[in-house]
Amino acid sequence: MRKLKITMTFNLSKLQLEESRNEVVIYDQTSDIAAYKQFFISLKLRGLSDRSIQLYMYNIDKFNRFISKPFKKITANDIRSYIAHRTLVDKIANSTLDHERGVVVRFFSWLYEEEYITTNPSKRIEKIKVEKRLLESFTVAEVEFLRDSCRGLKQKMVLEMLLSTACRVSELVTLRMENYDRSGGTISVIGKGNKERIVFIHARAKIYIDAYLEKFPHDHGPIICGGDGIGSEMSTSGIQKMIKTIAGRAGVKEAYPHKFRRTTATDASHRGMALNDVRDLLGHSSAETTLLYIDSSKNDLKAKHAQFVG
Structure with missing residues (x-):
């Protein structure tokens, strides 16, 4: 059922998925750019390392390039379209996919909590099931x-x-x-x-x-x-x-x-x-x-x- 849902999402947004995007698009100078910057400041204040913040920025920028909408207009289906694209076109591993999903969810949850957006489109985005493997040790x-x-x-x-x-x-x-x-x-x-x-x-x-x-x-x-x-x-x-x-x-x-x-x-x-x-x-x-x-x-x-x- 999950694969069927991803495939349907992918097909419904086919034109969007195939569109070429090369730049980060932030629309509202007074809102989106400010929110974008404040999010990373909040991560720094929480004590995240520079490397972790760079990974957050990399993943959020990649999402923004794909969707190309103001934050307030982004919907749950937009996020699902992105996940479908990463699954079916880029064919990334579920562990990587769930990490990217988590970054996007945390970003939009923060935007909602800070009242930059009135609804949280990430609220209904399901976690990606990742098989947990035992990590080996030396004998x-x-x-x-x-x-x-x-x-x-x-x-x-x-x-x-x-x-x-x-x-x-x-x-x-x-x-x-x-x-x-x-x-x-x-x-x-x-x-x-x-x-x-x-x-x-x-x-x-x-x-x-x-x-x-x-x-x-x-x-x-x-x-x-x-x-x-x-x-x-x-x-x-x-x-x-x-x-x-x-x-x-x-x-x-x-x-x-x-x-x-x-x-x-x-x-x-x-x-x-x-x-x-x-x-x-x-x-x-x-x-x-x-x-x-x-x-x-x-x-x-x-x-x-x-x-x-x-």
């Missing part, structure tokens, strides 16, 4: 292969920090000496949505951090130094390339920084950490998201069977 053996394949203090430190803190790579590169409690083994980090949380340094990671700081002594700026030395920040792409290099030596496939985050969540859960605690460790707002990070395929069912059965 115990793969982690050891990666450890053995590190070369130099920096690589060893970065790998252990990824495992210990469960930080996103964008968070890891911003960890600063000023926020590092060396005696307590904790670091405060600013995560998604400008939310602050505490991450923890285990013994193995602390050994390599201490050794790294002896070689590159500093008590201000990023803990992990970039290419310009002390005080410079390593890039996320630099960390990604480092992990790819280590994995190549180790013979471990599909290795990237975010997989360490899943591995830490999986290990913590299997060792008995409560779901809400794992959620706090990862900095998630929803336990449902955290569940996707816990790889149940790594459960040792045979050992559990021997422990609890018979």
Whole structure:
């Protein structure tokens, strides 16, 4: 039924879908442009990163180019036409489609709440069903292969920090000496949505951090130094390339920084950490998201069977 509805919407708006549009069209100088600008200001005030705001802008501009109407005249069918076009013509994945739908819905909901428009055309726009896939983690053996394949203090430190803190790579590169409690083994980090949380340094990671700081002594700026030395920040792409290099030596496939985050969540859960605690460790707002990070395929069912059965 959903595919039929999309196809019908597409056919009914065929002329509109085929029309070429190359520029963002904002009609009302006193209303639409002001609303457009104020929306992004509101996102910034909510603490969204510049990258997230750029993604919002990219998706809203793409929608505006397609519809080419004043905000007040846009209807639910216009939004459905856009979704139909992205599904049937551009053939994008449902996960991407639902993300774009969410951006458009949030934009028009904000316009309505701020009284730039009198009705909310996005109110009846249905969510796109996205199949949730379990995210894989490293096996115990793969982690050891990666450890053995590190070369130099920096690589060893970065790998252990990824495992210990469960930080996103964008968070890891911003960890600063000023926020590092060396005696307590904790670091405060600013995560998604400008939310602050505490991450923890285990013994193995602390050994390599201490050794790294002896070689590159500093008590201000990023803990992990970039290419310009002390005080410079390593890039996320630099960390990604480092992990790819280590994995190549180790013979471990599909290795990237975010997989360490899943591995830490999986290990913590299997060792008995409560779901809400794992959620706090990862900095998630929803336990449902955290569940996707816990790889149940790594459960040792045979050992559990021997422990609890018979």
